[in-house]
Amino acid sequence: MSLTTTAVASSPKLLDRVRWHLRVKHYSIRTEQAYIDWIRRFILFHRKRHPNDMGEGEITKFLTYLAVEKHVAASTQNQAFAALLFLYQQVLDRKLDFIDKVERVTRPAKLPVVLTPAEARSELAHLKGDYRLMTELLYGSGLRLMECLRLRIKDIDFGYNRITVRDAKGLRDRVALLPQRLQHPLRGQIARVKELHQQDLARGGGKV
Numbered sequence: 001m002s003l004t005t006t007a008v009a010s011s012p013k014l015l016d017r018v019r020w021h022l023r024v025k026h027y028s029i030r031t032e033q034a035y036i037d038w039i040r041r042f043i044l045f046h047r048k049r050h051p052n053d054m055g056e057g058e059i060t061k062f063l064t065y066l067a068v069e070k071h072v073a074a075s076t077q078n079q080a081f082a083a084l085l086f087l088y089q090q091v092l093d094r095k096l097d098f099i100d101k102v103e104r105v106t107r108p109a110k111l112p113v114v115l116t117p118a119e120a121r122s123e124l125a126h127l128k129g130d131y132r133l134m135t136e137l138l139y140g141s142g143l144r145l146m147e148c149l150r151l152r153i154k155d156i157d158f159g160y161n162r163i164t165v166r167d168a169k170g171l172r173d174r175v176a177l178l179p180q181r182l183q184h185p186l187r188g189q190i191a192r193v194k195e196l197h198q199q200d201l202a203r204g205g206g207k208v
Helices: 005-024 029-045 056-068 074-091 117-124 129-141 145-149 180-203
Strands: 162-165 174-177
Touching (some): 005 029, 005 074, 029 056, 056 074, 117 129, 129 145
């Protein structure tokens, strides 16, 4: 089925619906961005046909294309599949039949390159201010980037030297170690932000 006027008009609305469902279920912003991108690529691959007009066959062709033509990693193909399953099952409310005959990625996963302690210290030496503190939290506490950016004061426990990460991967809370040497710079950062907040309140006449 070729692209219709209805499909063109409804495409932005479809992606908005996907975003709404992802946010209601508290998916991370990175997962939201990835799922939206895969759904958009799926639609473009099939010449902008609306997903309502497609099904298991089109999903199989797209996933096979990723493996055979694009040579993606297995995790990438799995993420694309998860995005399409979410689209059909959660947004379009369609139960898919068993999807088979997909060319699966069989290449072994590449081991990540990890910095040595000396290399990490060398990189940190080139950073200053907030960027250094954030990087030290990523490295010292094992936080993901978005976990660090969304960190709140109430999630930091100075007494027990720990950080509570809310809605982590798998939508579960977890506890991360807060290195002792980061307590002082973190307290300083909190004090500076509090002072800026007080200044903003003063300039605004005390109105929030």
